[in-house]
Each structure stands twice: as C-alpha cells, then as structure tokens.
Amino acid sequence: DVVENIAPYLKEVLQEYFKLMDHVTSEEVVITLETLIARVGDEVAPFAVDIAKKMSEMFIHICQTGDFDDDDSAFTAVQIVRVFNTLTHVLAPLSKKPSGVKVYLALQETFSTVINAVLVPDGVEFYEDILDLIGALAKFSPQVSPYLWHLIPKVVTTFKEFGFDSVRHVFTCLARYIVFKTETVKRSPSIIKPVIELVNWIFFPSNDSKESNPYMRETRLLVQAQYMAKMLSVCILHLGREFHGMIEHVMKSVFQKLQSLSKLQHALTSHKAFLEDEYVSTYQMQAKALRTILVETLATTMYCAPEVFLGVCAKLNCTKDVFSLWMSSIESTKANYNCLYTTVLGLSTLSALPKASLPPQLVGPPLIHLLNANVDCAETLRQIEEKHSEDGTDDEDVEFEDEKLVEFENVEDTQDAKDDGENVDEMAQRIRHALNQHLEGALNDGNLVEFFDPVLSDVDPVVTFIRGIEKLSSRNPDIFQAWRAQLPPAAMKAAEVLVNEGKERIKKSSQESS
Helix, strand or coil, X not given: CHHHHHHHHHHHHHHHHHHHHHHCCCHHHHHHHHHHHHHHHHXXXXXXXXXXXXXHHHHHHHHHHCCCCCHHHHHHHHHHHHXXXXXXXXXXXXXXXXXXXXXXXXXXXXXXXXXXXXXXXXXXXXXXXXXXXXXXXHHHCCCCCHHHHHHHHHHHHHHHHHCHHHHHHHHHHHHHHHHHCHHHHHHCHHHHHHHHHHHHXXXXXXXXXXXXCCCHHHHHCHHHHHHHHHHHHHHHHHHHHHHHHHHHHHHHHHHHHHHHHHHHHHHXXXXXXXXXXXXXXXXXXXXXXHHHHHHHHHHHHHHHCHHHHHHHHHHCCCXXXXXXXXXXXXXXXXXXXXXXXXXXXXXXXXXXXCHHHCCCCCCCHHHHHHHHHHHHHHHHHHHHHHHHHHHCCCHHHCCCCCCXXXXXXXXXXXXXXXXXXXXXXXXXXXXXXXXXXXXHHHHHCHHHHHHHHHHHCCCCHHHHHHHHHHHHHHHCHHHHHHHHHHCCHHHHHHHHHHHHHHHHHHHHHHHHHC
C-alpha cells in the first residue's frame, strides 16, 4: 500500500525531504528517509544519485562542523552511511539491467567522497558501515570502477592501522570482490595480492612492540587469523585454476601456521604462555577453532585441486606431516558441520585419484587410515542430515555437543526461568558459553554462508563419497580390496548404508532433472 500510494509522488516527497534537511539534520529525519527508501525499493532508482549526492554533502558537512563527542552528530552521520547501504541494496534488481551500469557507476563516484573521508583513523566510528557499503557496491554493481578496485589495498592498510576489531566486516568487504566479481579477478589475479599479503601478515605477526611474551601478539590475532583462513578457502573455491599458481604459497602458509599453532596450544595447555590465567581458556578455545578452520582450508584445497595439493606437498616434503595433522584434527572437525562437509569432499576426492597420482607416503596403511576416517565423517554427516530432515531444520542449524547456541535475548523469559528456580550458576554458565561462542569468531559465523554456498550448495557429500569409492574400486582395485579386507564390521555397515543412500540420491536427482 505504501508503495502504491507514494510511488507516483516520490519525486515531490523527496524534494520536501531535501528542503527539510537543509534546516534539520537530525537522526530521526535520516532514519525516516531510510525507511522510505526500503519501502519503495527500486522505485527510487530515478532519484538514487540525487539522494546520494544530498546525503554525501550532509555527511561531509557534519564531519567538518560536527562535534562527535555530541551523540546526535555521530548518530546522524552513522545513519547517513546506512542510508547509502540501504540504497545500494534496494537497487539490486537494476544490476541485471543495462540502466544499472550507469546508476551504480554514478553511486560509486558519489560515495567516493564519503569513503575517502572515513578510511582514515579519525573515521573509525563509521569504519564498519563504510566497509559494508564498499562490499555492497562490489556485490551489486554490474561494473566496478577503477576507484572501487583501488580500494582493496586501502582497506587492507586501514585494517592494519586501526581496524583489527572489525575483521568480520573487512572479510565480508574483500570476499565480495572475489565472489561476485570472480571473472575480473581471474583475469587479473594480482588484484587480490594485497589480500594474500594480509593473510600472511595476520598469520605470522612480527613482535614490533618487543613484548617479553613471544606468544602475546599471536594470541591477540587468533580470531583475525580464523577469518583470514576462511579468506583462503574463498579464493580456492571461486578462482579455480587461475588461483593454482598461488596454492603453493597458500599451502605453505597454512602448514606453517598449523605448526606454530601447535606450539601455541602446547604453551597454553601448560600455562607457560601467560600470567593472566583468566584469559587462557578463551585463547585455548580460539586456537582450537583456528586449527579446525585451517584443516577445513586443506580439505577445500584437496577438493578443488587435488593433484596440485599433492604436488605442493611433495615439493615441500611435507606430505606425511600434512596428513598427520589433518587426521589428528578429525574429531574437532566432526564437531563443526561446515568443516565436516568439506572434509568429506576432500577425502572423497583423494580416494578417487588414480594410483599414479598418489604420493608413496600415502600408499598402504596411511591411505587405509584416511579411507576409514572418511567413512566415519561421511556417516556422521549423513546422520546429521537425516536427523534434521526429520526435524525440518537446516543442516547448518545443527547443535553439536560442544557448540550449542544459547539465546537469552528475552529478559522476561530469563526472569521466568529464574522464578522457576533455575540455578544462578547455570544461568551464568549459559551466558559465558554464549559469549565464548562469540569469541570463537569465524568458526560459527553464519554470515559467511553467502561466500561458500554458491559453489558448495549443489554438491552432495554423500554422492561425492560413493563416487570416490566407485573410482577407487575401478582405478585401484588392489587398494580397494585391501581396504575392504580390514574394514571393521561397524565401518563396513556404515559404508554400505552410505552407498545405498548415495545411489538413492543419484536416482532421485536424475528423476527430478528429467
């Protein structure tokens, strides 16, 4: 109703808003404009650039004359940037139309003044909203201007200078270039060189402050390192062969980080790393989460580029060590759905390789161990999917034993629980558990789905598993028979269930496509 009633008079309504803003620059006025834009959607397209120009002028005026110790000025400025974000999102339908190119290029040029004003230390209050805006422009713009491409190294620099606490927003901003402008990045992989350099800078921090504790800086960057490991997976998944030249560098970084992380985890366990014992459990949790994500990155690389993966392992003379680290992390991998998913894809891809492609270090008992681990992981995944199919919930909503989500936003519910006699210590434990989940960082960040689903959502891990077994049987019958001969009865039964389930899924998919 709102759209139908206002749309014919939108030009006049906006003109009146602009007149009002010449006299009143309050947060309420800006919020009302944002609500209007959100309601009318792409109907605002003919006026989008004018809105952007007017709001940009207002933002710069506030920056030049406002006192940001005054909450009203700061809130109004933040809300203006959020208007830009809303405007960029509601125009998304234009991204597939010829007219969208002109509109989005004009918006990129108009927003540049505000972006330049914020990507400095004094703009830290608006930093996350500006990162979201840059990422939205990269996602929805049919054509990215040279200016927007040149922001990649600028975002990296500002993150190093003052943006550590905004790592999730930095990740989203940079990953959107890779995921939504893939073809351009493939043609010029050097575009993301600053991103790869940032990964190394986070993975292997120098102790510039000369702190006496050699572990202090590494522990402070554990969450940031998680997002950087996820960034590597995004690059591997989306850039394909064009990224193969960088895989050696990536794998070397991941392996070295796993090694340094093992030392850090040992220091944390022995409590030799810190005097502040109250922080040790948090760092232990973050380190464990990082290890799981790094293993997920290895699995992603094996799935996307198995022969390149094994070739790099051979070149670095680390095949045995890489797979030993991988297998030692299987249990923690099984505690996270996404990592479990990619592990099955990676190990199934390995099992499908011809014998000539397998490194000698894996042939024999090591490969048998890998195949057994894959049965275990695939069956765990199948059971999860089966349970949640029956419950009618999404697979990624799985509540694993050590990562149950706790929501306690409703104060009345919390009070009711207290009135019902819930133990105060239990309530405190629930709150600590939820805060710990937040501190885990990227491991349970549901916002990362948009970067992985476009590639992985159509890949059935159970089908991938049985196709790997079928190829193992045809390409390497001696290995296949040796594996079957020593397979424990429970694992044999699980493998048979997986094969039958996979065949049913293939049959169903074939029927649906026909």
